[in-house]
Structures are given as C-alpha cells and as structure tokens.
Amino acid sequence: MSSNKNKLAFLSMPAPASYVAGLGRGASGFTTRSDIGPAREGPSAEVVAEAQARRGEEPDVDPDQFQDPDNEYGLFAGTTYEADDEEADKIYEEVDRTMDSRRRTRREAREEAELAKHRAERPKLQQQFADLKRGLAVVTDAEWENIPDVGNLTRRKRRREERTFAVPDSIIVGDRAKGEHENSLDPRQQEHGGFETPGDSGTLTNFVEIGQARDKILSLKLDQVSGTASTSGSATSIDPKGYLTSLDSQVIKSDAEIGDIKRARMLFDSLIKSNPKHAPGWIAAAALEEHAGRMVAARKLIKQGCEQCPKSEDVWLEAARLHQNEDSKIILANAAQHVGQSVKIWLAASDLEHDAKAKKRVLRRALEHIPNSVRLWKETVNLETSPADARILLSRAVEVIPLSVELWLALARLETPENAKAVLNKARKAVPTSHxxxxxxxxxxxxxxxxxxLSEEKRTEELDRVDKTLATAVRALRAHGVLLTREQWLKEAERCEAEEAPRTCEAIVSATVAMDVEEEDRLTTWLGDAESAEARGRVGTARAVLAFALRVFPDRRDLWRRAADLEKVHGSRESLDRLLARAVESCPQAEVLWLMWAKEKWLGGDVPxxxxxxxxAFVRNSESEQIWLAAVKLEAENGELGAARELLVRARSVADTERIWMKSAVFERQQGQAELALKTVSVALSKYPKFAKLYMIQGQIHQTANNYSAARAAYAAGLKTIPKDITLWVLASRLEEADGKSIRARALLEKARLVNPKSDVLWAEAVHVEERSGSAAQGKALLARALQECPTSGLLWSMAIWVExxxxxxxxxxxxxxxCADxxxxxxxxxxxxxAERKIEKARQWFDRAVSAGPDYGDAWGWWLKFERQHGTAAQQEDVITRCTAVEPHHGVTWQPIAKDDKNRGKAIKDILQLVTAALQ
Incomplete structure (x- = not known):
C-alpha cells in the first residue's frame, strides 16, 4: 500500500526545472497550432551536458570546435592561396558549369517525366475534381437549391453542448390556464343571440363570384366586338372564337432575343445608310422587322428599298410578299415599269391573279416585253385548255425561239403524226445538235x-426504221461535234423504256452500247451493263444489251444462260421458249441449255x-450423262417406269459412267427391287470402286433390311477404299448407334477425326452422339474442343449458341x-x-439475310416459313414459298433426309418445304 501511495505522490510532484519530456530519446521542442508565438526554446548546452553526465553518457565533441583557423593542418596546410590558384578554381568551376549545362536538358526532361509519372499515379485532389468543377458551370439555379445539406460525414457522435434558456412568461401563463374552465359567455353572443359567423362579417372574399364576373365581362366585350363588326360590315382583327387560343399561341420574346434584335437593327440601319443601293441590305432589314412583329416598319423599309434600288427584282418581290394581295399587284405593276425584262416579276404578278383570263392577260403582256423567254411561253401554253390554241401558241413560240428543243417537242406532241414528222424535221434542221x-x-x-x-411483216419493216433512225442520229450528232458517252445513251434508253417505248430503247442500245469499249473487255462490260440495268428495274434495257451481246458472241453458252435466267424471272414462257430454241441452235453442245429447254416444256405441261x-439433244450429244438422266427422270416422274428402266439400260451401255450406275441402283431401290439394286451396286463397284455413293447405297439397303452385319461390312469396305469421305464415316457411326453400340460409334468418329482433321461435320456428329446417349456435359466439353479446332464453322457455333x-x-x-459473319x-x-425475344421485324430481316447468304441451305427456308406462319400474313408466307421454289435448295441437316426419302420421291420443292417446316423443332 505504501509503494502505491509513493507512486501517486511522484506523479503529482512538479517537474524539475528545464525538464523536457523525451529529451533523452532525442526529442526537441515543437510548435502546435494551439501555440501562440514561437515554440519554446530547448534546454541549454550546459543543462544537456549535465543530464548526460548523470546518465553516464560521454558528450559529443565537435572535431572543429577547437581548431585554430590560422594553424590549419592537412595536405595543403601552410600554403598560400595565390592568383594562379584562384584562376584554376575559376577554370574548374567553368568546366563544372559546362558539364552541368550539357546534362541539364537530359536531367530536366527525366525529372519532368518522373514528375508526370508521379502525377499520373498520384494526382492531386485538384486534378481529380477538375472535370467535376467544369461540370458545375451547367448546374441550374434549381439544382443548386436542391443540393442537400452535408450533415455529419465523420460517423462520430458530436458532442452536444447543453444550453439553458429562460422560459418566457407567456408560456408559463398559458400552461397555467390550460386546465382552467371558462364559465362566462361571449359578449357577442349576449348582444346578437348567437355567435357571428365569418361569412356574415364580410372579412372573407368570395373568389368564385369574382371569377364568374370576370368571365362575364370578357364575354360581353367579345360579343360587343363581334356585334360591332357584323353591324358595320367591316372586317375586324379580333376572332371572338379563337381569341384565347391566339393569346396562348403568342410567342413572348426573351430579353436576350430582344437585345439581339436591337443589335441587328442597329447593324442593318448602318448598312442601309452607308450603302443605300445595296438591295440585300434592305431585304434583310425588312425581314428583321417582320421577325420582330413590326409589319408596318418592315413595309416602310422595303418601300424605301424599292425607291433606292428600283432595278433589283428581289426587292420588288420581297415588297410584294410583305403586302396584301391588292397592294402587291400595284407594287409588281410598278416593278414591271422599272425591270420589265424580269421573268420572275411577271410570273409573280401572274400568280397573284386568281382568274385564268387575268393570268393569260398578264403572261401575254409579259411576252410582249420578253418574247424570248421559254418559261413564259411554257406557262402561257399550260394555261390553254384547247389543244388548238396551245398549238397556235407553240407555233409562234418556235418561230420566236427556234433553238428551244422543249418547245419543238411540245409542238410535235400536239400535232398529228404527219404534221409531227414535219415539225421534227424542222426542229432537226434548227437544232442539229439535239439528240x-x-x-x-x-x-x-x-x-x-x-x-x-399494220400486218406483222409491215410492222417489222416500220420498226426496223427505228433502228436506222437512231443509227443515223449517232452519226449525225458526231458530225456536228456532239459526243454523248455510252452511259448517257444508256440512260436515254432507260428513259424510253420507262415511257413505254421499248423498240426505241433497243435501237438506242444497239447503236451505242459498243461505243468506247475495248475489244477484249466487251463481254465483261456488257454483262455489267445488263446487271446494273436489271438492278434498277429496267429489264427492257438489260434484255437489249444481252441481245446485242448474243449477236456478237453467239457461241457463248454462259451468255445464253444469263439471258435465259433473265427471261425466266422477268419474261413470259413463250419468250423463254423462243430464246432457248435459238440458244440450242447456236450452242448445240451445251447440255445445260437443252436441259433447261426440256424442263421448261415439262413444267409447262407439254411432256411430248x-x-x-x-x-x-440425244442426236447432238449422244454420250451426255446429264441428258440421259434427264430423260430417265422425265419418264419416271410421268409414270413410265418401263421406259425409264429401258433408258437406264441403254445409258449404261452408251454412256457408261459411275453416276448412271448409281442412278440405276437408286431407281431399283425406289421401285422396291432391293435384290436387283444390290446386284447393280455390285457390278458398279467392280467398275468404280472409288465411288463412295455406291457403298452408301449398299449399306443403306442392308440397314433397311436390318442386316447390320452386311451394312457394317459395306461401310467398312468403303472406308478402307475412300477414308477421306466424311459422309461414309457419319453413316457408319449412325449404323452402330442404331444397333445400340454407342461406344463403337464414338470410336469410329474418333478415328474419322484422325483421318480427316478439322472436319466440323464429324465434330458435330460426335456431339450429337453424346447428346443422344444422355451425356450433355460430355457433349458440351467435346463442342468446346471442336470450336478450338474449327473456329470458323457456322454449324459448330450454332450448336454452341443453343447449348448455352x-x-x-x-x-x-x-x-x-x-x-463467321456470312x-x-x-x-x-x-x-x-x-x-424467341418477340422481336418480329428484326427476326424477319435476319431470316432474309440468312436465305440471301445461303439460298441452298434448305433449313433456313423452313425456319422462315415456320416463323411467318406464326407471325406473318398469307402474302408473306406465299412470298417465302415462291422464293424457295425459285432457288431449289438441296442442303440442310433436316432438308436432305426429307428430300432424299423414298416416300417423298417426285414431290415438288413446295411440298418438301412444307414437310421440313413441320419437322423443325
């Protein structure tokens, strides 16, 4: 207990003199913000030495403390600092400054880079909030007022200072009287027999009655104004029905806009005073006053402008615009006296007239002043209702203005055919440079x-004159130095086609399409011209270009094919038939043209x-595989199976090809003759062991008969002979899967991928095997590996999208x-x-893009038709079917099995599309 008391007594004792806390640890005096004046000085040297002596420490001794400057010691002690020493020191200092100046630029650049890097890593608070400070410039007053108070953001409890206030006497008195009861009556109740209500005192205002009175006064004033207008018979500027609406529609200009108008008015005033003959200045000044709503001042200014600039038609036209109709007529009449050669003035005066006779009168007066104005003549002719009167006017017009092609052509259109020829001959002589x-x-x-x-022969002769006329035109125009380009002539041809003159269009093309074209570039150029014209919808021009190209290159089968495609899309069946008849005569060895002609005959219902x-075609191409197969298909589709089989037998002897043998086997299988089909395949394999489709047919026949071992042997023989065929591997895998041996299917596909790397079809089939066997996770992992090996496969990416x-x-x-964007x-x-997201229009656009990118991909057509059946109209569904039938797709995961199924043999593309649409899920 005594020791604790001594400790407490020691803590309460005063500090020794000159005590500085922590001095022994090297502390010194410092200044805080609460100090006033300089910090307290530390202890003296004697006090510090005494304290160190008590602790047993030796005092620090400065080696230079007791050094005599006159008795230096060292290397140069006792030497004299002479003039040459000083010169040497200056030289060294100069060398140091020179070296420092050399490195200064590099050092300063390095320091600036380091500083910039430091500022980038640790920017100042001012830099961090610079963009926010700039953003304060657009803060509105309302936003400033809505800024909340900051409040306490330190998350500490502020100490509340307790304050006391004296309670007012009124509160004390009111508290005292709170519990008392008043027993006396109100003197007002005693005098009047009851309390006085506020409404009877007259101290409150009835605003409802005031509003009703205001509306009544306004209606009386409007009725009075309208009554005055009706009784006096004069027009009034007040519309009693739309008065309040017009008040709401008035635009109240801001102070800034009023200031801008005043400044602009001063500038325009200075402009028209300094240069009173400058017409645009008067127009701008009047327009400013019009914008400001001062129509009287605007009319006054434009009137002064007309006086100052009487030869400017723009000033007169602006004055007519700013005045009423009757005043405008007077203004334009004055304008005609000063600028009588202005067509715009006369046309504006004509527009002010509402009567056709008055308009004619003004325009005829204008023609007296300006007889060589084509526009005035055209306006005058347009006002004539009688063709005879218009013809008379145009006859006079071409006499006055013989170089106007428009007037000559207008007169020719009004004349009879015989007179029109005479008019055009005169026009050609007057204007020989006009095409x-x-x-x-x-x-x-x-x-x-x-x-x-006319008869057909006579009509042909007359139409041949069109070709001669246009050919003569090109020569005559060249003789007069008129050199129209080939593109300009083609535009004229398209214009003639648009105006329903097809033979003139063809004549222009025949006469000009070969101009300025190199001989080796003719075919390419003409095909480009035909494609561009067709893209613009000018089928007649495209047909004429191709017809001319066929006359130059009659033996080009691709050109005939292009012309046939054009006729198939835009022409009639008769025109296509005529074109194909000419095509096979010009190119008898072109099998595709014979097949197109036969197919069109068949589609037209003319089987014979x-x-x-x-x-x-057999006569011209006896060994053609395609023609033989087309003949077989024609007989088979029309039920002549015996004739088809006989044709196949003849074809195998005449045109002994692997495809004919394959079609023979397929034909027998479709007729249910499996044994005969297998025999045909065996014979074909002995001749063509490298043809993969023969192994496929053999395996499918055995698989249909549930003879899995024979089918497996057929596929194995095919894979041994043709290991690069992807379809054979897929069929072999599906056979094992159908036999319940998924493990062997996986092994086959693994081996197939080793033989055929980077095959997306094999990877996709492997993923499908995993999915069908119930291993979805394994399939997803396999799909990830597939995308690594085939990163641009659309098939794999589509599967990757759906597994997510x-x-x-x-x-x-x-x-x-x-x-893979395309x-x-x-x-x-x-x-x-x-x-799926119900974005109908976007989905329709993307389906259109899909069939445009790959028209042969049948599944896209099926999905699009399925979509249109759910969200489209009957017309949109029919459009999809029509476009699909035109392109005849052949590929697709769902399309191919359905199209090649024996049950769907002979069905049209439209029917196949319906089946595919129903099968898609």
Missing part, C-alpha cells in the same frame, strides 16, 4: 407502227414436247458473328434468337 429530237423521231415511228394496225427436245443458357445465348451469338447457319440462328 432529244432524234429520239422523239424514233418514238414517233414506233408509235405509228403499233397504232396503225419435252421428250422431243431430249430426242434432239438463355441469358448467355446473345453474347455467344455475338462471338459467332465475329468468327454463314447462313449462324445468321438463321440469330434470327431464331430474335424470334
């Missing part, structure tokens, strides 16, 4: 040929004619489009995603 007149002459001849009811075409969960499919589709499978998948 429009020559084209009009050609159109006139064509019109006469079709309207005169199709047979006749194929017979003629719904929220991740959109991001996966973006990755797929980056890798793949129809991926585009179709994206369209289905939009369909």
């Amino acid at each position: 429009e007149i020559w084209i009009a002459a050609g159109r006139l001849i064509e019109q006469e040929a079709y309207a005169a009811g 004619a199709a047979r006749e075409v194929l017979d003629r 969960a719904r929220p991740q499919r959109k991001a996966r589709s973006v990755d797929a489009l980056k890798k 793949d129809p499978v991926v585009i179709c998948t994206v369209a289905r995603l939009f369909w």
